[in-house]
Amino acid sequence: MLMKNDRVSTGIYGLDDLMGGGFRENTINAIRGGTGVGKTTFALQYTLYSLNRGEKVLFISFEMSEKQILRDCMDMGWGEIKDHIEKENLKIIHIFGEDLTFPSLDLAEMIRTSIPYNCHKIVIDPLTHPTFYTEKEIRKSLSTIFQELRKIGTSVIVLEEPANGNQTHEASAMPLYLSDTVIYLQNLGFGELYDRTLRIMKHRGSKHGDSIYPYTIEMGMGIVIRASDKQIDRVKPKNIFDDMFNDAIEKTRSMGVIGKSLSARIELLQKNWTRDEDPTEVLKLVLREESKGYGKRT
Numbered sequence: 001m002l003m004k005n006d007r008v009s010t011g012i013y014g015l016d017d018l019m020g021g022g023f024r025e026n027t028i029n030a031i032r033g034g035t036g037v038g039k040t041t042f043a044l045q046y047t048l049y050s051l052n053r054g055e056k057v058l059f060i061s062f063e064m065s066e067k068q069i070l071r072d073c074m075d076m077g078w079g080e081i082k083d084h085i086e087k088e089n090l091k092i093i094h095i096f097g098e099d100l101t102f103p104s105l106d107l108a109e110m111i112r113t114s115i116p117y118n119c120h121k122i123v124i125d126p127l128t129h130p131t132f133y134t135e136k137e138i139r140k141s142l143s144t145i146f147q148e149l150r151k152i153g154t155s156v157i158v159l160e161e162p163a164n165g166n167q168t169h170e171a172s173a174m175p176l177y178l179s180d181t182v183i184y185l186q187n188l189g190f191g192e193l194y195d196r197t198l199r200i201m202k203h204r205g206s207k208h209g210d211s212i213y214p215y216t217i218e219m220g221m222g223i224v225i226r227a228s229d230k231q232i233d234r235v236k237p238k239n240i241f242d243d244m245f246n247d248a249i250e251k252t253r254s255m256g257v258i259g260k261s262l263s264a265r266i267e268l269l270q271k272n273w274t275r276d277e278d279p280t281e282v283l284k285l286v287l288r289e290e291s292k293g294y295g296k297r298t
């Protein structure tokens with residue numbers, strides 16, 4: 001069981017708290033959305049946050065050249081990106097999706113040859129595929145490249161939402177189910193604060209907020225999530241029930257080997273109990289069912 005704290009900060013103000021501390025290590029994290037929602041801003045913010053903490057980043061751009069990226073960063077007030085390039089902590093490669101003959105092999109090769117030493121973060125903005133590929137080929141190629149990326153570290157992959165809004169289209173949905181985490185950015189245009197919203201659609205192995213969170217894009221800062229106190233409270237573990245959890249853990253002590261793993265699982269539940277509901281009934285049920293099995297084995 002994975003118990004260590006293996007979280008990687010997203011760098012997006014207000015997001016880590018909604019995601020149990022951030023991305024998980026060695027995962028693929030997809031940021032999806034239509035044009036102009038802030039996907040590149042997200043990608044660059046994650047990059048900058050990592051760089052400023054002494055990490056290295058490989059930024060693969062299928063759209064903008066290094067020069068364009070630098071200009072956007074300057075506009076945003078993130079001028080230090082330039083120093084990070086000079087110090088070779090950030091490596092930007094600009095490629096065209098249509099130039100890749102065998103996407104997974106070509107990309108893997110490109111990553112291998114250009115990744116800075118000791119770099120555990122890769123950003124791809126946006127991930128595109130040659131249009132002549134079949135779905136089967138794309139799936140195979142993505143699956144291969146994602147596996148490679150997981151070995152390297154924690155990646156952020158930008159996915160563009162098709163302009164026709166056809167979200168169920170196989171080829172565009174595929175990278176989503178191959179990703180460990182999917183964050184959806186949307187520009188609803190309702191007006192004021194709720195214009196831009198963020199949803200965590202999936203976050204494997206993690207508890208996460210399931211509301212629609214408003215965000216703004218601020219000069220100098222980038223994406224700032226504006227979750228309400230109520231929304232934040234909903235994802236905060238509640239410690240008012242600690243006595244109930246401790247009682248249940250105490251009861252596992254007479255359950256031998258099963259009790260040992262069960263107590264660890266109860267602790268995990270305790271850490272993730274975000275509801276106002278008293279857990280006593282749930283704990284009673286679990287203990288009753290688990291002791292049934294235990295009785296039979298001995």
Ligand SMILES: Nc1ncnc2c1ncn2[C@@H]1O[C@H](COP(=O)(O)OP(=O)(O)OP(=O)(O)O)[C@@H](O)[C@H]1O
Pocket residue numbers: 033034035036037038039040041042075076217218219220
């Ligand atoms: N310096 C800035 N200050 C405030 N808002 C900004 C700034 N720069 C960009 N934005 C906002 O962010 C939006 C675009 O952000 P970004 O380029 O990250 O979007 P995207 O989803 O990557 O779009 P694309 O489809 O072009 O790739 C702009 O429409 C603008 O509203």
Ligand SMILES: [Mg+2]
Pocket residue numbers: 039040041125
């Ligand atoms: Mg972009």
